[in-house]
Amino acid sequence: MDVEQRTDKILVIDDELSNREVLAELAGALGFRVNAFSDWRSARLELRRVHYDLLITDLFLDGLSGIDVVREVKRICPETAVIVVTPTGSIETAIESIREGAYDYLTWPFTVGTLEVAICRALERRRLLKESQEKELYKKLATQDGLTKLNNYTFFRQFLGLEVEKCLRYGGCATLLMIDVDDLKSYNDGQGHMEGNRALAKIGELLKGFVRKADLAARYGGDEFALILSHTPKEQGMVAGERVRRLVEETPFKGEETLPGRKLTISMGVATCPGDAGSPEELISHADQALYEAKSKGKNRVCVYGEKLKPPAHKGEVRG
Secondary structure, eight states, X not given: OOOOOOOOEEEEEOSSHXXXXXXXXXXXXXXXXXXXXXXXXXXXXXXXXXXXXXXXXXXXXXXXEHHHHHHHHHHHOTTSEEXXXXXXXXXXXXXXXXXXXXXXXXXXXXXXXXXXHHHHHHHHHHHHHHHHHHHHHHHHHHHBOTTTOSBOHHHHXXXXXXXXXXXXXXXXOEEEEEEEETTHHHHHHHHOHHHXXXXXXXHHHHHHHHXXXXXXXXXXXXTEEEEEEXXXXXXXXXXXXXXXXXXXXXXXXXXXXXXXXXXXXXXXXXXXXXXXXXSHHHHHHHHHHHHHHHHHTTSSSEEETTSXXXXXXXXXXXXX
């Protein structure tokens, strides 16, 4: 009867020739593609060169324990599943290797059926783990700005909506800081857009390091950022905004000395819910008006909504 050929690749390591041949033969008989080595040094070179889905290793190898081998495998190729094969009487060490990342252990002697079950379970677990990691990656890509690694505009709007609803329903307050990078066009003209992107990414790192777990830092779009500070009244929001402004001002950026102020800086507008707004749209609008005021007063400053603000920028107007 023909054996169904599988695409999964298995690497066997055992310094005992008879054991190595049995493991390779049994795994091959199950339809897997198998390669076998007698020593860890050669197997390690192979793992660095070729991807394997599963490693079956002896518990004691080249003076190393199965625990050491598992640690090395997880460092070199963390996606590779590991099964440890042990003689009777070494169960404790085998269990310890599982704590280090091995999926399962087998005790000599065992049947081909036992080996097949162990292999299939290990590969299935690896597949499920990989799918889970891919889902997390897709989720992150859907909510993360690719350049700055901050939350993107879509996630910002969702978070702001929940934050405003929470403030209006349960009390408390939240402050929105709208941030615009000053003279970024001039910076791009002088240093190039690649350097401008590096500057935006650097500012993103500063903002991410500044906020608390309950807060949110996002790239609003272009050269604009936003911070949502939960449980933060306007006065504290002003203080936080000034700290962020100073943080960016004191951070060196390549070629910033060519700018009008000889420093790459940010301007900021501050508005609070529920004091200044009763909806996410209104909160953004009022913080944006305060940001426009900061720009019109000379940039590199923090302005608060409600203090003799000028009208917001007309649609299509470009801020410097």
